[in-house]
Amino acid sequence: MNRPEPRGAALTGIGVRLPGPTGEPVRGPRQLWNTLLSGSSALGRYPQHRWEHMARRLHPDDRPQTPWPVAPLQLPDQVEHTAFHLSAAESQRLSATQRLVLEVGAEALEDAGLDPATLAGPDTGLYVGSASPDEAVEAFNENARPGLADLSAGGAGMLATPLSRWLDSRGPLLTMDTSCSSSLYALDAARRDLADGRVSTALVIGVNTARTPAVSRAFAHGPVLAPEPVSHPFDTGAEGFVRGEGAVAVVLRNQHEADQDRDRLYALLTHTRTGADGRSAAAGAPSASAQAELLTRTYSEADITPDEIGYLIAHGTATRAGDHAEARALGRVFDRGEHTPLWVGSVKGAFGHSEGAAGLLGVVAAALSLHHGHIPPTAGHRVPSPALGRHHLRVPTQQMRWPRAVDSARRAGVTSLGFSGAIAHALLEQAPPPRPGHEDTDQQPAHVWALSATSKAALAEQAGRLHEQLTRPDPPSAARVSAHLARRTDRRGPWRAALVHAPGSNGIAGLEALAQGRAHEALVGPARAGTGRLAWVFGGHGAARPGMGAQLYRADEIFARHMDRAHQALVQHTLAPWHPARGAAQGLAQTQQATWAMQTALAATLAERWELTPEVVVGHSLGEVAAAQVAGALDVDQAARLVVARSELLERVAPTGGMLSLEADSATARALAAAHGVEVAAANAPLLQVLSGPRERLEAVRVQAEQDGYTARELPAAPPAHSRAVEPVLGELADRLGRLRAQPPRVEMVSTVSATSVQDLSTDYWVRQLRAPVDYEAALACVARQGPVLVAELSPHPVLAVPTMRIAARHHLDAQVATLVDGTDAENQGLARLAARAHGHGLTLHQGDGPHPPVELRPRTWRAHTPADWPKTLAGLEPDEACAALAAWVHQCVDELAPGPVRETDRDTVLEELGLNSMHRLILRAEILSHLPPETATAVEQNPTINGISHTLAQTLIRAGDPAARTRVGSS
Numbered sequence: 001m002n003r004p005e006p007r008g009a010a011l012t013g014i015g016v017r018l019p020g021p022t023g024e025p026v027r028g029p030r031q032l033w034n035t036l037l038s039g040s041s042a043l044g045r046y047p048q049h050r051w052e053h054m055a056r057r058l059h060p061d062d063r064p065q066t067p068w069p070v071a072p073l074q075l076p077d078q079v080e081h082t083a084f085h086l087s088a089a090e091s092q093r094l095s096a097t098q099r100l101v102l103e104v105g106a107e108a109l110e111d112a113g114l115d116p117a118t119l120a121g122p123d124t125g126l127y128v129g130s131a132s133p134d135e136a137v138e139a140f141n142e143n144a145r146p147g148l149a150d151l152s153a154g155g156a157g158m159l160a161t162p163l164s165r166w167l168d169s170r171g172p173l174l175t176m177d178t179s180c181s182s183s184l185y186a187l188d189a190a191r192r193d194l195a196d197g198r199v200s201t202a203l204v205i206g207v208n209t210a211r212t213p214a215v216s217r218a219f220a221h222g223p224v225l226a227p228e229p230v231s232h233p234f235d236t237g238a239e240g241f242v243r244g245e246g247a248v249a250v251v252l253r254n255q256h257e258a259d260q261d262r263d264r265l266y267a268l269l270t271h272t273r274t275g276a277d278g279r280s281a282a283a284g285a286p287s288a289s290a291q292a293e294l295l296t297r298t299y300s301e302a303d304i305t306p307d308e309i310g311y312l313i314a315h316g317t318a319t320r321a322g323d324h325a326e327a328r329a330l331g332r333v334f335d336r337g338e339h340t341p342l343w344v345g346s347v348k349g350a351f352g353h354s355e356g357a358a359g360l361l362g363v364v365a366a367a368l369s370l371h372h373g374h375i376p377p378t379a380g381h382r383v384p385s386p387a388l389g390r391h392h393l394r395v396p397t398q399q400m401r402w403p404r405a406v407d408s409a410r411r412a413g414v415t416s417l418g419f420s421g422a423i424a425h426a427l428l429e430q431a432p433p434p435r436p437g438h439e440d441t442d443q444q445p446a447h448v449w450a451l452s453a454t455s456k457a458a459l460a461e462q463a464g465r466l467h468e469q470l471t472r473p474d475p476p477s478a479a480r481v482s483a484h485l486a487r488r489t490d491r492r493g494p495w496r497a498a499l500v501h502a503p504g505s506n507g508i509a510g511l512e513a514l515a516q517g518r519a520h521e522a523l524v525g526p527a528r529a530g531t532g533r534l535a536w537v538f539g540g541h542g543a544a545r546p547g548m549g550a551q552l553y554r555a556d557e558i559f560a561r562h563m564d565r566a567h568q569a570l571v572q573h574t575l576a577p578w579h580p581a582r583g584a585a586q587g588l589a590q591t592q593q594a595t596w597a598m599q600t601a602l603a604a605t606l607a608e609r610w611e612l613t614p615e616v617v618v619g620h621s622l623g624e625v626a627a628a629q630v631a632g633a634l635d636v637d638q639a640a641r642l643v644v645a646r647s648e649l650l651e652r653v654a655p656t657g658g659m660l661s662l663e664a665d666s667a668t669a670r671a672l673a674a675a676h677g678v679e680v681a682a683a684n685a686p687l688l689q690v691l692s693g694p695r696e697r698l699e700a701v702r703v704q705a706e707q708d709g710y711t712a713r714e715l716p717a718a719p720p721a722h723s724r725a726v727e728p729v730l731g732e733l734a735d736r737l738g739r740l741r742a743q744p745p746r747v748e749m750v751s752t753v754s755a756t757s758v759q760d761l762s763t764d765y766w767v768r769q770l771r772a773p774v775d776y777e778a779a780l781a782c783v784a785r786q787g788p789v790l791v792a793e794l795s796p797h798p799v800l801a802v803p804t805m806r807i808a809a810r811h812h813l814d815a816q817v818a819t820l821v822d823g824t825d826a827e828n829q830g831l832a833r834l835a836a837r838a839h840g841h842g843l844t845l846h847q848g849d850g851p852h853p854p855v856e857l858r859p860r861t862w863r864a865h866t867p868a869d870w871p872k873t874l875a876g877l878e879p880d881e882a883c884a885a886l887a888a889w890v891h892q893c894v895d896e897l898a899p900g901p902v903r904e905t906d907r908d909t910v911l912e913e914l915g916l917n918s919m920h921r922l923i924l925r926a927e928i929l930s931h932l933p934p935e936t937a938t939a940v941e942q943n944p945t946i947n948g949i950s951h952t953l954a955q956t957l958i959r960a961g962d963p964a965a966r967t968r969v970g971s972s
Contacts (some may be wrong), residue, residue, distance in 0.1 A: 013112025013251030071352030078864030113854025128943035129183025184359030206357030244352020316346025331391025349380025359416030363755025446502030452493035497525030538623030549580030657720030
């Protein structure tokens with residue numbers, strides 16, 4: 001029978017939660033590999049508190065004097081529900097195994113570098129292998145009174161449902177129970193779905209718990225359960241297995257897609273096959289012939305010979321009958337000689353028999369062995385059984401290098417045998433080396449490390465893990481960290497922080513500060529993500545600075561490319577085009593052309609590197625040229641023609657006058673202008689006007705203004721723009737522009753001529769714009785009145801930041817300001833800092849320099865939210881003690897919501913002054929109600945301070961428990 005050539009899948013992510021030799025759980029691939037290499041064992045006995053509960057459920061005649069052996073795992077009794085978009089009530093209904101599946105599945109995805117948000121839809125499949133009846137036994141025992149909601153946690157078929165809901169995955173969702181081969185059957189289903197194209201990503205999970213005593217009693221009566229907490233696979237001392245708890249998860253992806261995305265490839269899953277023992281000697285009895293037939297067909301379908309297998313992880317339960325049958329089956333398939341034995345291992349001596357999860361644990365162990373090029377010792381193996389020698393099989397007792405491969409590719413097999421008779425085998429192969437990618441250079445541009453999380457604590461924890469990895473030997477490059485955070489993490493979290501990492505800005509130290517709750521010059525945040533639009537504003541006169549662009553041109557190839565494009569456009573229209581590599585701009589015309597070139601190159605760099613684009617643009621005088629280009633109304637050639645004509649004509653009229661900055665209200669400015677024959681050229685902000693006209697008249701204005709108590713100063717090298725002085729050149733401007741075929745803006749542009757959205761940016765507009773006064777205050781207010789906005793100024797030297805802040809304060813507008821420089825930044829940090837601010841505002845940063853491998857991080861620390869039983873906690877406390885306990889809790893809740901840190905001294909400050917808006921107060925009210933009775937609902941609004949709320953809560957709760965407390969609390 002002809003079969004299609006098997007298609008391989010790439011194993012790209014691993015999550016594990018297993019019993020550890022020290023009592024602490026083994027988590028993640030690094031800890032698992034180190035535990036395997038050590039040859040140590042996690043086998044022990046049931047902890048006393050668990051054993052007492054189990055023993056009560058056994059028949060009196062079946063209760064042994066000592067607890068049965070087991071490899072126990074502490075299961076999560078709570079889950080970090082906000083991390084999985086669950087309500088507190090929903091999280092309470094989850095079973096312990098569902099919580100374990102959620103956490104370990106999420107850890108595997110993080111290890112694979114997959115953003116959970118990208119897995120929604122039908123292309124993601126979830127495949128679970130489990131043989132434990134614990135969930136159903138506990139939910140539906142004889143004395144239970146389950147409701148409909150309890151069905152969601154009462155059976156194996158529901159184990160991955162919370163995970164599917166979190167991911168919004170709509171591909172296959174299945175649980176396999178074939179007893180001890182369950183997870184390898186699940187792996188086979190996942191591999192076949194990948195090969196058929198039904199899914200592009202598969203998350204396979206094996207899980208086992210050993211809480212039901214009747215199952216252990218049956219194994220002990222078998223007798224296949226070891227009497228002591230030791231397991232000796234393929235050993236003359238084999239006396240049975242020890243049950244093991246744990247969860248294992250792997251991420252499978254199409255190999256081509258994984259390679260294109262530069263995923264970390266632990267191994268390739270070349271082929272899988274399932275079968276059955278058939279008519280074996282008895283139910284549960286292994287069949288050597290069936291096992292041999294399965295392996296032979298697996299290798300034949302994969303088009304390899306058994307000689308190409310260098311290592312095989314067997315089922316290896318340490319039962320004499322089982323190990324003997326498996327050895328005979330391997331001897332039939334692998335006809336090895338005395339000098340070329342087959343190396344056979346088992347993980348049961350290290351972690352016990354994890355039953356439904358056992359096959360997948362073997363796959364992970366084999367994948368890590370292929371990945372590292374070493375074979376670990378088999379824990380518990382001491383004296384080989386005679387069957388090994390007869391069949392030329394050997395069990396490693398110490399770490400060893402991988403045997404020489406036939407065709408240089410290492411290959412391993414994994415067998416899983418079910419008590420049900422369902423058997424399975426998986427074939428793995430060494431992954432090809434990663435293809436080369438981008439490397440850091442000595443003069444790299446600044447990087448943005450953008451972090452997000454569901455809470456401030458989770459944000460700090462993420463920063464700590466990343467800092468830990470970056471301070472290890474051979475740390476990942478800065479570009480790789482940027483790409484990992486931008487492409488491979490969940491960026492939907494409401495808490496944001498960003499690090500700017502560049503020469504002169506130590507992002508690694510900033511990560512440490514974030515983890516420890518300290519401020520740092522490289523750190524932006526932490527804070528709750530903002531909302532609203534992104535506005536780009538472009539300054540006019542004064543927005544240039546000496547030496548601008550030179551450092552950035554040398555360090556940033558993207559900026560350099562866009563600057564060269566602007567320069568080439570200028571070349572077409574002027575004999576003296578500016579370029580940052582040729583020194584500072586000379587004269588008014590070249591300075592204005594340079595300002596435009598910088599602004600357009602900065603905007604294009606933000607768009608290309610981080611895919612940051614504005615939703616609205618505003619330009620001040622000269623800045624409207626860049627604004628119109630960014631909005632899509634003008635192309636680069638049209639913008640260059642406009643800025644050259646405009647700047648050269650202004651340079652011509654510059655000797656006839658200048659400009660004066662006046663810190664006064666608009667009425668005063670108009671009166672002074674009229675009295676001295678000059679004009680108001682710009683209304684920049686409340687109490688910030690600009691006058692234009694002949695210099696001697698402006699000097700007279702300055703003198704009178706200062707006499708009247710106002711501040712006035714001449715703007716250096718400013719031409720008399722936006723006044724009658726430009727009227728003689730307006731006709732020439734129109735002639736030089738000709739029929740400027742501007743397009744309707746693709747991005748909203750609010751004009752500083754009309755203070756409204758503008759659509760027609762043809763020649764007539766620019767002629768009128770040079771003469772009309774600039775009304776930046778009205779234009780910016782028009783933008784901000786539409787809702788919250790981050791106003792980012794794209795000027796080499798910020799000139800609009802202060803006016804913008806004054807406008808926002810005067811008109812009570814929700815507008816935040818970001819600039820490229822803050823007086824201390826090196827030029828190459830400016831764009832990165834602006835992007836960091838955009839991330840904090842709630843915008844998504846994308847990485848534009850191609851894929852990088854994921855950064856290896858230890859598994860996250862889950863912060864379970866344990867509801868406080870406040871009535872019980874407060875029982876017996878004095879009123880002042882009750883208030884103090886509640887105040888600490890309310891303080892923590894407020895600190896999570898506030899945009900900045902909340903100190904002890906802030907407890908009597910009104911919540912609004914701490915930065916909590918009405919929505920924050922509703923969230924605080926909901927949090928209180930999730931733990932306390934309905935009578936406490938009004939506490940937030942009645943006494944909107946931390947101490948006020950806690951006092952009201954204490955009154956309510958103590959009165960509910962002790963009517964006599966009314967007097968005590970009222971006087972406290």
